[in-house]
Amino acid sequence: MKFSKETKEQFIECAKSKGIYLEGNILKMIDSSDDGEFDKYIKSAIEKDTETRKKRLEMTKQVQEQNLELTKWKNENEKINEELKVALETTEKAKEVALNDLDLLQKKTQYQLIESIVKVSLWIVSGVGIVTTLMFALTLIIGVDNKIIESAWSNMFGILLTNSFSIIGTIMGVKYASENKDRKHKKKKECSCECHDE
Amino acid sequence: MIESILLVDDENLFHLVFEDACSLLDISLNVKSLNSADDAERYFKELLRTGDPKPECIFVDLNIIGSSFDGIEFIRKINFDYGDGVVIGIISSSNDKGEQAKALKAGAQFWIIKSDEIEPRLEEFKKDFEGYKNRKNLFKIYK
Numbered sequence: 001m002k003f004s005k006e007t008k009e010q011f012i013e014c015a016k017s018k019g020i021y022l023e024g025n026i027l028k029m030i031d032s033s034d035d036g037e038f039d040k041y042i043k044s045a046i047e048k049d050t051e052t053r054k055k056r057l058e059m060t061k062q063v064q065e066q067n068l069e070l071t072k073w074k075n076e077n078e079k080i081n082e083e084l085k086v087a088l089e090t091t092e093k094a095k096e097v098a099l100n101d102l103d104l105l106q107k108k109t110q111y112q113l114i115e116s117i118v119k120v121s122l123w124i125v126s127g128v129g130i131v132t133t134l135m136f137a138l139t140l141i142i143g144v145d146n147k148i149i150e151s152a153w154s155n156m157f158g159i160l161l162t163n164s165f166s167i168i169g170t171i172m173g174v175k176y177a178s179e180n181k182d183r184k185h186k187k188k189k190e191c192s193c194e195c196h197d198e
Numbered sequence: 199m200i201e202s203i204l205l206v207d208d209e210n211l212f213h214l215v216f217e218d219a220c221s222l223l224d225i226s227l228n229v230k231s232l233n234s235a236d237d238a239e240r241y242f243k244e245l246l247r248t249g250d251p252k253p254e255c256i257f258v259d260l261n262i263i264g265s266s267f268d269g270i271e272f273i274r275k276i277n278f279d280y281g282d283g284v285v286i287g288i289i290s291s292s293n294d295k296g297e298q299a300k301a302l303k304a305g306a307q308f309w310i311i312k313s314d315e316i317e318p319r320l321e322e323f324k325k326d327f328e329g330y331k332n333r334k335n336l337f338k339i340y341k
Contacts, residue, residue: 029229053221057215057219060214064209064211064215064314065213
């Protein structure tokens with residue numbers, strides 16, 4: 001590619017007055033061998049263009065590297081987030097299991113306590129009943145005055161009967177109350193699950 | 199110097215790196231970059247329709263995100279559907295032997311491994327280019 005003398009002069013003048021040079025691959029297509037001054041101009045233009053390209057290449061490589069790093073970081077973050085999510089889910093499940101176990105343990109203790117109370121009560125009830133009956137029977141056999149023991153015996157049985165029903169009632173009440181509590185707890189859980197789903 | 203080069207790669211930053219490297223190393227003054235295999239196929243169809251000259255050499259990325267087919271399929275299309283006579287190969291960060299074998303089967307002539315220092319590989323490729331053009335060189339991997 002060759003230019004006229006006038007055009008070459010214009011290019012050189014532009015470079016001298018404004019510091020603006022031709023740029024890009026077109027420079028490698030220009031034949032400047034027949035004009036010393038223009039050849040010098042083309043060489044310095046190529047030099048400047050090469051410098052600019054080198055700088056741009058370096059910067060582009062840096063940006064590319066940073067991009068790669070960022071992508072790696074992003075991937076790592078996503079992976080960590082996923083792991084955290086799984087860990088959180090596992091913890092939630094473990095917490096739920098622990099709470100259930102605790103609840104079960106509390107119930108077991110409660111039932112054991114009730115069982116002990118019932119046993120002791122039954123022993124006392126049976127003991128008092130047997131002792132009073134024996135005493136009443138003895139008075140009947142011996143033939144002594146048993147007016148007091150008779151009334152005490154009938155009162156005792158009345159009281160024991162009433163108390164027995166009271167104990168049974170209490171036990172049934174406790175059982176019913178704990179069952180209701182369970183149901184409410186389960187319902188609450190189901191409700192919260194549905195709310196999460198929504 | 200290679201008359202004209204077509205680069206097909208989804209990474210726009212690499213277009214700049216490749217274009218600058220080609221200019222600095224005097225590999226080619228005419229580099230066209232496209233970021234999808236579909237665009238490249240459309241470009242080739244247009245060249246066939248208008249009768250304009252095809253690029254002398256094509257560099258294709260292996261996995262081109264956002265394309266309906268990969269680099270190997272593109273090579274196969276260029277070699278079998280759009281006529282032979284173009285030096286074509288893969289430029290990728292992958293060094294998978296299986297993929298390299300597939301590329302060779304599809305008609306790839308070279309495989310350049312993309313890394314931070316692409317210039318030495320491109321310089322080596324420049325030296326070998328005539329051999330690829332004359333179909334004398336065998337498939338080569340530039341590591």
